Amino acid sequence: xxxxxxxxxxxxxxxxxxMLFLMAAGLTLIFGVMGLxxxxxxxxxxxxxxxxxxxxxxxxxxxxxxxxxxxxAAMFGxxxxxxxxRRLYKRDHLDQVxxxxxxxxxxxxxxxxxxxxxxxxxxxxDMLSGTVMLPGGIEYSLYRLxxxxxxxxxxxxxxxxxxxxxxxMRIRAGENDREMISALGVDISVLYTLVFALGAxxxxxxxxxxxxxxxxxxxxxEPVLILAFVVIVIGGIGSIKGAxxxxxxxxxxxxxxxxxxxxxxxxxxxxxxxxxxxxxLASMLIYILMAGVLVFKPTGLFGQA
Amino acid sequence: MxxxxxxxxxxxxxxxxxxxxxxxxxxxxIITLATKVTILALAGVGLNLALGQGGLxxxxxxxxxxxxxxxxxxxxxxxxxxxxLMEVPFVIPGTNLMPVIWIVAIAVSCLAALVVGxxxxxxxxxxxxxxxxxxxxxxxxxxxxxxxxGGEDGLSIYVxxxxxxxxxxxxxxxFGLCFAVLCxxxxxxxxxxNSAFGLALTGAHYSPVRAMSVGIEVTRLRLVAFxxxxxxxxxxxxxxxxxxxxxxxxxxxxxxxxxxxxxIILGGVARLCGPIAGAAAYIILEQYLGGFSEYWQIYLGxxxxxxxxxxxxxxxxxxxxxxxxxx
Numbered sequence: 293x294x295x296x297x298x299x300x301x302x303x304x305x306x307x308x309x310x311m312l313f314l315m316a317a318g319l320t321l322i323f324g325v326m327g328l329x330x331x332x333x334x335x336x337x338x339x340x341x342x343x344x345x346x347x348x349x350x351x352x353x354x355x356x357x358x359x360x361x362x363x364x365a366a367m368f369g370x371x372x373x374x375x376x377x378r379r380l381y382k383r384d385h386l387d388q389v390x391x392x393x394x395x396x397x398x399x400x401x402x403x404x405x406x407x408x409x410x411x412x413x414x415x416x417x418d419m420l421s422g423t424v425m426l427p428g429g430i431e432y433s434l435y436r437l438x439x440x441x442x443x444x445x446x447x448x449x450x451x452x453x454x455x456x457x458x459x460x461m462r463i464r465a466g467e468n469d470r471e472m473i474s475a476l477g478v479d480i481s482v483l484y485t486l487v488f489a490l491g492a493x494x495x496x497x498x499x500x501x502x503x504x505x506x507x508x509x510x511x512x513x514e515p516v517l518i519l520a521f522v523v524i525v526i527g528g529i530g531s532i533k534g535a536x537x538x539x540x541x542x543x544x545x546x547x548x549x550x551x552x553x554x555x556x557x558x559x560x561x562x563x564x565x566x567x568x569x570x571x572x573l574a575s576m577l578i579y580i581l582m583a584g585v586l587v588f589k590p591t592g593l594f595g596q597a
Numbered sequence: 598m599x600x601x602x603x604x605x606x607x608x609x610x611x612x613x614x615x616x617x618x619x620x621x622x623x624x625x626x627i628i629t630l631a632t633k634v635t636i637l638a639l640a641g642v643g644l645n646l647a648l649g650q651g652g653l654x655x656x657x658x659x660x661x662x663x664x665x666x667x668x669x670x671x672x673x674x675x676x677x678x679x680x681x682l683m684e685v686p687f688v689i690p691g692t693n694l695m696p697v698i699w700i701v702a703i704a705v706s707c708l709a710a711l712v713v714g715x716x717x718x719x720x721x722x723x724x725x726x727x728x729x730x731x732x733x734x735x736x737x738x739x740x741x742x743x744x745x746x747g748g749e750d751g752l753s754i755y756v757x758x759x760x761x762x763x764x765x766x767x768x769x770x771x772f773g774l775c776f777a778v779l780c781x782x783x784x785x786x787x788x789x790x791n792s793a794f795g796l797a798l799t800g801a802h803y804s805p806v807r808a809m810s811v812g813i814e815v816t817r818l819r820l821v822a823f824x825x826x827x828x829x830x831x832x833x834x835x836x837x838x839x840x841x842x843x844x845x846x847x848x849x850x851x852x853x854x855x856x857x858x859x860x861i862i863l864g865g866v867a868r869l870c871g872p873i874a875g876a877a878a879y880i881i882l883e884q885y886l887g888g889f890s891e892y893w894q895i896y897l898g899x900x901x902x903x904x905x906x907x908x909x910x911x912x913x914x915x916x917x918x919x920x921x922x923x924x
Contacts, residue, residue: 329723379906385723386654390862391905393855397898405892518734518851521727529724572742579735583716586728590719 296430301551302544307436309543310443314498315520316527316535317450318491324530325466325487326381331392332372333495333520334513335399340365340496341503341512342403345412354417358500365496366489373488378481396514404510411507414500439501446494447536454532463487467530522578526585528595537593542578549577604916605870609780612638612873616772628768629840630884634877635775636836641860641872642782643829648858649867650790651822652802656854657713657729660736661827663849664709665702665834667740670752670844672698677754695760695774698835706831707824714823718816733851740846751845758839765839775836779873782829787869789825798822830857863904865911874912 319333343364348357372395380388416435423431454460462483465473474480499513506512523542527534554570561569585592612635619627640662647653675682675691682689692698717728741749757765765771789795801808801815809815838844847853856879864875882900886893908915 323723329726376902376906385726386648386858386862386866387905389654389656389726390858391902393859394898394901394905397894397901401892401895401898405895514851515734518730522731525720525724525727525731568742568744572739575738575742576735579731582728582731586716586719590724 296428297551299428299430300432301547303432303436303440305544305547306540307440307443307543308547309540310440310447311498311502312516312519312523312543313443313447313536313539314494314501315516316523316539317447317532318494319520320524320527320530320532320535321463321487322491323524325463326484328377328381329385329388329392330377330491331389331517332395332399333491334517335396336365336369336492336495337499337513337516338399338403338510339368340493340499341414341508342407342412342499343496344500344503345414345508346407348414349412354415354420354504357414358497361496361500362493365499366493369492369495370485370489373485377488378484381484400510407510409510411509414503414508416504435504442497442501446497447532450532459483459486519578522582524592525582526592528592531592531594534592534594542581545581546574546578549574553577601868601913604913608870608873608877608913609783612877613776616769620769625768628772630880632768632772632775632840633837634873634880635772635779636833636840637857637860637876637880638873639775639779639782639836640830640833640857641864641876642779642786642869643826643831643833644857645826645861645867645872646786646789646829647819647823647826648861649871650795650802651798651819651826653718653819653823654726654858655717655729655823655826656726656851656858657717657731657733658827658830658857659733659849659851659853660709660713661706661830662834662837662853662857663736663740663844663846664706665831665836666838666844666848667746667752667834668702668705668831669698669758669835669838670754671746672701673754673758674746674752677756693756693758695758695765695835695839698758698839699832702831702835703828706834707828709831710824710827711820714820714827718819718823730851730854733849733854737846737849737851740849747845749846751843751847754838754842754844757842771840775840778832778836782832783869786829790869794818794821859901861911862901863911865913868911868913871911871913878912 315333315337318336319330322328322330322333340361344357344361347360348354351357376391376395380391383391420435420438422434424434424437426432452460454463462473462478465478466480466483466487470480498516502516503512519542520539523535523538525538526541527536527538550571553574554567557566557570557573589595612631616628616631619625619631640658643661644655644658647655647658671682672691673693676693677691680691682691713729713732717725717732720728746752757771759765760774763770763774765774790799797808797813797818801813801818805815808818834848837848860872860875860879862875863878864871864873868874882897883893886896890896904911
């Protein structure tokens with residue numbers, strides 16, 4: 293196995309991790325501020341991807357498609373927050389899980405109804421297609437590199453938003469003591485809708501960006517949602533920093549595992565058995581990683597007890 | 598309003614009466630549907646012990662349902678092809694005897710529940726939900742990527758497994774068998790709920806600190822409940838595989854976990870016969886709405902949303918008078 297391939301896979305893992313971060317950041321923010329577990333977050337990812345594919349097919353502009361994905365996901369996010377989610381903040385987690393599971397059914401079937409069962413395709417814009425030469429003679433897809441850039445920029449923006457702005461101050465205050473900040477005259481329900489819509493928009497953006505690499509189809513959100521849960525469990529609930537660290541750890545482990553494990557097993561087994569054992573084990577690797585973190589630090593790497 | 602025990606008796610009688618009526622009217626499809634309700638209810642009864650009684654919201658019970666299913670699938674496929682399951686260090690043959698398959702299914706599920714439980718019970722609340730969900734997904738992907746037993750395509754068993762003294766291919770006989778298993782498990786679970794163990798489990802659900810201060814080892818108690826719960830759901834998985842004569846990774850999918858929770862919610866959390874009412878309501882909805890629209894899950898979602906937001910206590914809660922305590 294060559295170094296170039298290894299670095300390429302490392303970058304792929306980083307790109308995957310950055311995408312997971314966009315999902316996990318919203319989930320962890322919503323949990324941290326409102327104490328809500330939102331299974332429908334994967335549906336908002338799907339909404340973003342479909343909105344992007346629809347607008348790109350109609351206008352041909354990828355930039356407009358990204359804007360549409362942000363807007364559509366934020367709009368649907370605000371809509372379900374206002375109609376359903378806000379009734380759930382005071383309920384126990386079981387009710388939250390069930391109600392948001394019901395939302396998944398409604399979103400998935402609603403999307404199938406509107407767009408049909410066939411996957412849609414979102415093309416990578418011409419400007420970003422092709423490869424670039426990285427230092428060290430590695431050719432790498434420009435689009436994937438752009439995704440990494442966008443993801444890291446969003447992470448930095450989110451960090452600035454939360455630590456430096458007035459809205460961010462209120463979000464942090466809401467995490468600590470929601471009675472107190474509403475007593476101080478902050479309209480907490482507007483803040484909640486805002487945080488939920490922000491999380492939804494990030495999920496939508498992530499769906500649109502990934503939609504150009506994979507196909508856009510109903511049910512695309514759920515596997516990513518569960519991976520985002522793994523990220524949050526590893527990073528610690530409520531921590532954006534934890535979400536970033538966990539996402540990159542999961543992304544890199546998963547991608548490298550799928551490349552390396554069959555090779556490692558191949559060094560002492562016959563090739564066909566090595567491929568099947570290696571790929572079966574690779575599909576379990578991140579869950580084993582999660583189990584390991586749980587054994588040593590049940591609250592996650594950056595979580596508080 | 599009725600007492601809950603009377604409601605329970607009525608539910609069991611109805612579950613028995615419907616297939617018998619269908620037998621008289623020669624409607625084998627209805628008998629198969631009733632069998633499906635019975636088996637899914639059994640899976641729900643298993644989860645209800647952990648979720649209702651113990652307050653452990655497991656979103657990974659599909660693990661045990663799937664393991665039960667694959668126990669049946671693997672044993673029966675070896676019996677079907679007359680190849681031993683393993684030869685070293687000693688020969689284990691396949692089998693098509695239900696009692697043996699059930700014991701294996703329960704043992705495998707209990708073992709998996711022990712491992713998953715030890716890891717997941719280090720966390721609680723929303724972490725527990727996410728962790729069980731994640732472990733469920735791990736089993737799902739493993740079942741898909743492991744090629745030996747059908748991988749993504751699953752495994753077909755051509756003849757239903759046998760039970761001494763019965764012809765399991767006759768729908769009403771297979772229904773009777775499943776119904777008897779369900780009644781036996783219900784009896785055990787009701788005894789368990791009223792035992793010192795069950796009371797301690799309920800106590801640890803509503804006030805873990807108090808339970809701990811009277812000397813109850815909460816984590817160990819929950820682990821035992823989780824293991825028993827997993828074993829029951831595993832048994833249901835083996836029966837479900839026999840009903841369909843087919844196992845596939847879908848049994849491990851998180852939708853399966855979600856559906857088992859839905860049976861409990863529709864019927865009423867921590868009600869003994871809640872999962873039966875819930876599973877029956879779910880299957881009736883599926884049949885009725887499925888004939889009405891291709892997109893029936895939208896209506897299922899809306900109904901579920903309504904039940905969660907406005908009708909706490911489920912079907913049994915609205916029929917009987919015991920107030921449900923919510924933590």
